[in-house]
Amino acid sequence: MIRWIGERLGREHGDERGMVLANVVIFGTVMLLLVATMVAVSTSGAIKSAADRNFQNAITAAYAGLADYQAKLSNDNGYALYGNAAAQFSKSSGSTFTGNDNNAAFTNSGSTWAPVVGSSDQWYRYEVDNSNYSSKGILRVRVTGKSGGSVRSLVANLKGDGFINYLYFTNYESSNPAISGSSCTTAYQWQSGVSNKCQAVQFAGTDVLNGPIRTNDVFTAACATTFNGAVEQHDTSVRASSGTCNGMFNGGAASAVPYLGLPALNSNMSQETRTDIPATVPRPGCLYTGPTRVSFLGNGKMTVWSPWSKATQVKVDSVSGAVTETNDTAKAAALCGAVGDLQSAAGATISTLPSNLMYVQDIPSAANNVNTWAAGSYPSKYTNTYCTTTVTVRGNGSSSTAGNQTFSNGQGYPASGEWINGGSSGSGSTYQTGSASDTYSCTAGDVFVSGAFSGAMTIASSGTIWVTGDITYVDGTSDILGLVGQNAVEIYNPAKCTSYPTTGSWWAGYVTDYSRCNNAGVGLLNRVRGAGITVSAAIASNAGTFWNQNYDIGPQLGVLKVVGSIAQNWRGPVATTGGTGFSKNYVYDQRLLTTAPPKFLQPVSTSYGVTTQIEVQSAYQVDGSCAKTTAGVCR
Incomplete structure (x- = not known):
């Protein structure tokens, strides 16, 4: 019995050791699993951390690429013409480029990326849409950044300051x-x-x-x-x-x-009327010559009178400099008006230029320019109207020197009854009579414009743009107009004289002195006290000013309201503290922060700011190939 008990206890003791061993094995396994799990979690956390870092670095690289492109634009305004026409974002927009400046960031496939300066694991590339640059001053750029296995893209709109x-x-x-x-x-x-x-x-x-x-x-x-x-x-x-x-x-x-800085000249804007440089001017505008009148009709149409114009779109020989008419004259006539109509008393009624520019030039003097006129010849559609008091224009366009005609620039200026104010005389009791030919030149690229405007266009002039009446938008949310006068943009405000001084004596007789006007006889021809005017446009005079003709005579007028913007070299007077001229109400057109009139005047140098920006689906894979849509097309 005692032996049986001992054997029993011995077996139970052995069983207890087996259970301990099993417990140790189980516990050890659990610990190994815990350690393995912790290692796995730690490793996955490290992988996730690296992935997160690459994800953030990829968008940082995209921002760096955007900053690089902005810097290149600021250093060279012409950089908007550089890009890669084969890039998906560019070719789908209809953009055109003159080259790529050997810039690696314009690469659109393969393993070549531009590196982010100061980084060893961030790269970028960008694609440019300049299709709206000439028309609205806007560049769109898609920038893609890469870091590790992450690729991210953004699209930004850029506009110059x-x-x-x-x-x-x-x-x-x-x-x-x-x-x-x-x-x-x-x-x-x-x-x-x-x-x-x-x-x-x-x-x-x-x-x-x-x-x-x-x-x-x-x-x-x-x-x-x-x-x-x-x-x-x-x-x-x-x-x-x-x-x-x-x-x-x-x-x-x-x-x-x-x-x-304001550019000294706006003559480069005339390049926009050339048809022989499609890389830089894909959509030529219209060229007019000599004094030109424009009346906006409020229905998307305008009537243009330009008697001296012979060719409204041109090409230039790169060797001789000869300026000749475009090959496609029918296309030019459809856009700019038939030359015969432009030279006629009725003018040419055409659509306002669609997102384009009208440039009005002085009558050229070079013999190899299609718009040059021979000495002594004048437009034949008008008679007895042109240029000096010593010229009579016959019906066939030839002239004589009979001094029997009143001066006119061919567009009705000076107006009937208008007296040209030459400024106060030395004595202060009279005003001097000015020169009509100096005020309204017969050969300068002056523009006389008014009316209700509908569309998007810019009028640029090598002379003066005269605002002869209200210029208003038919639709203030979509219509946009630019006025760029080299010498001035001027509110037409003609004067009259009703009292001239006399000279002589009672014994020799008195003679009226028409070279001067008595102060009391000076007044305004077509404006009365309180009369105002509205001009809706972005206005610029790069070498001159924006001002009110005869601001210093006549009664106190009403409000000169400008809806848009004004840029000028000198400050232009529109009134005096003595109670003449207009008071100002200048209202900024907020749309100009993000868009511009077509082909508007650009500063000498400027910085480019981002107006809108959004992240989009990645445009490329890590290996540099294009990312594709579900339809298998490159994004």
Whole structure:
């Protein structure tokens, strides 16, 4: 019995050791599983962390690519013409390019990417859509960034920091001495040590500026001048016209900004009428010659009178420089008007140019230019109207020198009864009579424009753009117009004289002196007290000014309302503190922040800002091949 008990205990003891061993094995297995799980979790976490890092770095690389393209644009405004026509984003837009500048970022397939500077694992490439650059000043770019196994793409719209970003822009805040008649020296108001410096033109107390304004100079303002937008200038101190107050700054205090340069000439805009350079001018506009009149009809149409025009689209021989008519004259006539109609008294009624430009040039003097006129010859569609008081124009277009004709520029200027104001005489008791031929040149590329505008176009002039009446938009949400005058954009405001001085004596007789007008006899020809005018357009005068003709005579007028923007070299006067001219109501067209009139004037240099930006589906695979849609087409 005792032996049986012992054997029993011995077997149970052995069984207990077996159970311990089993427990140890189970526990060890569990621990191994736990360790393995922890290692797996740790490893997957590291992989996920790396993937997250690559994912973030890929979009960072895309932003770096966007910044690179912006920098290249800012350094060279012509960089908008560089790209890769084979890139999917570019070719689907209809973009055209002149080259790729050996830029690796324009690669559209394969393993070549541009590296992000300072990084060893980030790359980018970009594709450009410049199809709306000439028409709206907008570039679209799709940028793809790569890091590790991650690829991300974004699309951004870029627009230059141009003059139309501002309701009002000036280079100088003084007037053009040629207009003021002063012998002063043009200089910035902030410049010291300049003798006989031209005085600043001030904002009046009735002036309201509803938008951002900028000058390379400094502004001068009255206490009640209202600034409802940002004020940017050479320094932070707006000068007071009197006392110590200098305006009401509802848009914030003035800030200092860098210089923004106006081009000296707008003649490069005439290149947009050439048909022989399709890479840079894929959609040529219209060229008109000599004084040209434009009447907007409010229905998407306009009537154009341009008697001196012979060819409205041209090509230029690269060797001789000869300017000849385009090969497709029918296409030019359909867009710009038939030459016979342009030269006729009825004019050519055509559609406003679709997202394009009209350039009006001086009558050229070069013998090898199709729009040149032989000496003594004139358009035959009009008679007895042209150029000097010593010219009679016969019906066949030839001329004689019989001095029996009143001057006219062929477009009805000066108007009947108009007296040309030559400025105050030295005595101050009379005004001098000015020169009609200097005011309304017969050969200059001047434009006379008014009416209800519908469409999207720009009018550029090598001379002066005269606003002869209201210019308004039919649809303020879609219509957009640009006016660019080399010498000036001027509000037509003709004068009359009803009292001339006399000279002589009672014994010798009195003679009326038509070279002067008595102060009391000077008035306005077609405006009365309180009359206003509205101009809806982006306005620029790169070498001149925007001003009101005869701003210093006549009664107090109403409001000059500008809906758009104004850029000018000199500050243009529209009124005096003595109670003549218009008060201002300038309203910024907010659409100009993101778009521009077709082929509008560009600054000498500018930076390009992003107006819109969005991430899109990746355009490429990691290996550089295009990413495809479900239909198997490259995105």
